[in-house]
Amino acid sequence: MSEISAGNRAGAGADDGGGDDGGGDAEYDVAVIGYGPTGVTAANLLGATGLRVVVLERDAEIYSRARAISTDEEVMRIWQRVGLADRLKQDMLADRPLDFVDARGRAFLSAHPTPRGHGHPPQMFLYQPALEQVLRDGVARHPNVEVWLRHECLRLRQDADGVELTVVGTADDSVRRLRARYVIAADGGSSLTRAQLNVGYEGRTYEDRWVVIDTKMLKPWPDHDRLRFRCDPTRPAVDCPTPLGHHRWEFPILPGDDERHLTTDEAIHAMVSRYGIGPDQIEILRATVYSHHVRFAARFRVGRVFLAGDAAHAMPPWIGQGMAAGVRDVANLCWKLDAVLRGELPESVLDSYEAERKPHVKEVTRRAVFVGRIITDRRLAVTRVRDAVLPLLNRIPGVAGRLQDSNWIPVAHYADGFRDRPRTKSSGITFRTRASDAGTAHSGTSRTGTSRTGTSRTGTFRTRASRTTAPGHQIPQPWVTAPDGSRVRLDDVLGGRWLLLHDALPTPQPEWERAGVPSLTVLPAGSSPAEGAVVDCDGVLRAWLTHHRATTLALRPDAYVYAAAPAGTPLPPPPEGLSLTPRANTASTPPVATPSPASPASPASPASSASPVPSASPAAQGTP
Secondary structure (H helix, E strand, C coil): CCEEEECCCCCCCHHHCCCCCCCCCEEEEEEEECCCHHHHHHHHHHHCCCCCEEEEECCCCCCCCCCCCEEEHHHHHHHHHCCCHHHHHCCCEECCCEEEECCCCCEEEEEECCCCCCCCCCEEECCHHHHHHHHHHHHCCCCCEEEEECEEEEEEEECCCCEEEEEEECCCCCEEEEEEEEEEECCCCCCHHHHHCCCCEEEEEEEEEEEEEEEEECCCCCCCCCEEEECCCCCCEEEEEECCCEEEEEEECCCCCCHHHHCCHHHHHHHHHHHCCCCCCEEEEEEEEEEEEEEEECCCEECCEEECHHHCEECCCCCCCHHHHHHHHHHHHHHHHHHHHCCCCCHHHHHHHHHHHHHHHHHHHHHHHHHHHHHHCCCHHHHHHHHHHHHHHCCCCCHHHHHHECCCCCCCCCCCCCCCCCECCCCCCEEECCHHHECCCCCCCECCCCCCCCCEEECCECCHHHCCCCCCCECCCCEEECCCCCEEECHHHHCCCCEEEECCCCCCCHHHHHCCCCEEEEECCCCCCCCCEEEECCCHHHHHHHHCCCCEEEECCCCEEEEEECCCCCCCCCCCCCCCCCCCCHHHCCCCCCCCCCCCCCCCCHHHCCCCCCCCCCCCCCCC
């Protein structure tokens, strides 16, 4: 029987699920196609909003082959928003040192990730099946989210009001229809949805294929907890610790290799024996062959359907950002869908999804390709220069710091997205709309949230000296003292909503107040807790405001700055159409509490998992 679950009714039978053969269509606000890390994160984010959501997943259980092995502090911040970060950390390793090692086993460059202020360790190593289980348990908190396992979307048909999906049950070939106002397609690099939409997937697939080997560590070896990129031109390798007693190796398949033989236990033990690892020290769980890709969907949006994660882009794994990029995608998209469906923002704001995400993911991919060249180059002359020059550069003050900081991930700055754009101009305050400001994927609207019915728009006049640099950036997340005196991360107070953030002397903002946007004041360290304020315990937030020449911020629900103003200056007006409806602060989403899986190598079916027990103190996760 097909498996459909709604909320924490995990394992409910197919008849509990909505649409029926040939009957009326079931109605949803959002349909999510795919239940990997991108889709399950979307389900958690949308579940917290109260929207009616359906998730379609063709497989019955979590994919058992670990793919992603790390993530970063910004992604942990997103999972914090849905109450899962601290539970996920129980199954992760934080901040492992990193060595680039030459053919003789000597480190020619060592690095360590440096925090960027998101409130979590800068790098976390993970075991993907265990991670996905926790995220799925998180979805079970939300009775407004139905999960249809063993169901696949065969056909999409869009009209003016929504999308009709024809869905087949892969276990019994039953056919169902459902309707959703919007669809998120997170169905992977081979996305059937993308193919149905006739959206190109442009780029390349690398000739080299790689054997990815997951093992269980039986006996530890020296420095087993360090990540090593073994830059041996004869056969490069990735040697990576992963949590829950696992360890990962990756090797390229070279010309003349027998691909099938390289996945045998005999060949694997022979390859790792080069590093002093004996057969009695590891248990080989599985070996899989993968290809690396650099690809981008020609469009991330087609009408009411949005591509996310690998369905929208693919990158090589060298900086651990493939999964993270998908999580960032849905974090950017889900709050916008919620706002549009509630009538708080115009539908045109959805065009900013591609405008914001595509440039960032392209830059992340470019850096991943660059790091991959350092690791995998097999030209002997080039590798000799690399092995000699990088240690010399590592001795130069300033250069050394940049090399040793392994934060190669570019900071997202949404310069062309949904944000205020102040102009500097000698006279006048009305500016023509540039062609580049037009929407890229949905022809009917502009990507800035303003209707195309006019050809001009009003900017905010400021002199160059007074211009703030904050719009388009995400604010840091320091520890703060909440009004009740508790010490929490900032996002636990912000609560995933529009908010005005002021320094200690707030400037009245009547237009924003009429739109229903609440305010929060940042008090300096040492201040007493106060209603409507947080105390900046370490001065991080106030220093950030000073750096960006701002005293007041208008924050989007994802903690990116929509608009900012320096001292004594009113904020630019709210985005056109912003009108907030009363709702709960999503910081109160209860965290999930699930036991660590007894054997993450064989994760339990999500349909049979126990219901999670909410924390007694849901508003904040963990203490410093």
